[in-house]
Amino acid sequence: MQYGIMWKTVSEDCNLACDYCYYSRVLGRPQGIRTPSPAILEKTLRDYLATCGPVASIAWQGGEPLLAGLPFFQRVVALEGELARPRTTISNAVQTNGVLINQAWARFFLQYRFLVGVSLDGPQTAHDAHRVDAGGRGTFDRVMRGIGWLEQVGADFNILTVVGPHNVGRGGELMAFYREHGFRWIQFIPQMAFQSQTVDDPGIFAISPQAYGDFLCEVFDVWYRDGHPDTSIRFFDNVVQSYVGLQPDLCTMRKHCPAHLIVESNGDLYPCDFYIGDEWRIGNVADMALADAFNSEVYHRFADLKPDLPESCQRCQWLAHCRGGCPRNRQWDDQPEHAADYFCASFQQFFAYANQRLERLAAPLRRARTQSLLQRI
Numbered sequence: 001m002q003y004g005i006m007w008k009t010v011s012e013d014c015n016l017a018c019d020y021c022y023y024s025r026v027l028g029r030p031q032g033i034r035t036p037s038p039a040i041l042e043k044t045l046r047d048y049l050a051t052c053g054p055v056a057s058i059a060w061q062g063g064e065p066l067l068a069g070l071p072f073f074q075r076v077v078a079l080e081g082e083l084a085r086p087r088t089t090i091s092n093a094v095q096t097n098g099v100l101i102n103q104a105w106a107r108f109f110l111q112y113r114f115l116v117g118v119s120l121d122g123p124q125t126a127h128d129a130h131r132v133d134a135g136g137r138g139t140f141d142r143v144m145r146g147i148g149w150l151e152q153v154g155a156d157f158n159i160l161t162v163v164g165p166h167n168v169g170r171g172g173e174l175m176a177f178y179r180e181h182g183f184r185w186i187q188f189i190p191q192m193a194f195q196s197q198t199v200d201d202p203g204i205f206a207i208s209p210q211a212y213g214d215f216l217c218e219v220f221d222v223w224y225r226d227g228h229p230d231t232s233i234r235f236f237d238n239v240v241q242s243y244v245g246l247q248p249d250l251c252t253m254r255k256h257c258p259a260h261l262i263v264e265s266n267g268d269l270y271p272c273d274f275y276i277g278d279e280w281r282i283g284n285v286a287d288m289a290l291a292d293a294f295n296s297e298v299y300h301r302f303a304d305l306k307p308d309l310p311e312s313c314q315r316c317q318w319l320a321h322c323r324g325g326c327p328r329n330r331q332w333d334d335q336p337e338h339a340a341d342y343f344c345a346s347f348q349q350f351f352a353y354a355n356q357r358l359e360r361l362a363a364p365l366r367r368a369r370t371q372s373l374l375q376r377i
């Protein structure tokens, strides 16, 4: 079975105190670091590498996963090598705030081909507005130094930018900053408020759908470059994939949430990073085979959420590309239970604005794909 796992490597432990973080409550001063025990680590990797498809996709998140330390990750890659079946491709990805990256980390990421996601909210004035340490000091310089190490050794990395009030009106400026620094792999995610950690409470969002829609359109104008984009913006790449007729890899743009498990540092299993709470706990990897999680009542209940589209999505002209967004975003404010994604208006605005140019980009790719399929018949 093809599925991926994502570790909450050190649970919510983090060395920063970003004031918009909806996950960590340790305010940049973790009391000891919670890494998976050797037994949990080995059981999980053993189960996973015995049952995943030809590509093992393992993501390391936190909190701040680098707090687990280099020896922990050296143990991880050693175990992966020991436990993987022949001809398995192992893809490790790590999402980090970047401040702990030094030459040793960068060399390790290069050697084991980790894809490194670094959280950076744009130029210093935008980044330091929220991404601060326990003493309230901005982290821009430290993050850029970490990125410098990745560049120096030639390790792959991308930039993850949280879009909130601090940068939502600055799309063109963000793009100019990323271009100036040669950052060509970028992902944007809209900011959710801290209170949104409780799954069954309505989500609280920091920006309006209109502001996010304006942001997407502004960034798209820069990205498009007269039909010759040279930067990867994850959302736009996925939209083009969809226009070409391929399945996007972005979960929100698929018909169903992809097969994926979240593993907490203590071995607890959940179906998605946005569904972590007692009601969504599948079990613990110590007591069950990992792949059996997909047959659990919790997983089935979770899998039913995304395709249960509200009426407005079923009638929407953009449904084939948007796919109704994320079910977590369908609970917000005092909206009825079956509301559309909070960012529905952003998506509608974006698709209406960019549709013609997206069609122009996708048409030759669609033709090439059709030809290559015909040649195989």
Ligand code: SF4
Pocket (backbone or CB within 6 Å): 251, 252, 257, 258, 272, 273, 274, 306, 325, 326, 327, 328
């Ligand atoms: S619930 Fe939302 S974030 Fe989670 S996998 Fe589904 S679409 Fe993605």
Ligand code: SF4
Pocket (backbone or CB within 6 Å): 312, 313, 314, 316, 317, 318, 319, 322, 323, 324, 325, 340, 341, 343, 344, 345, 347, 348
């Ligand atoms: S644009 Fe809005 S109505 Fe249309 S599919 Fe997306 S969320 Fe649903």
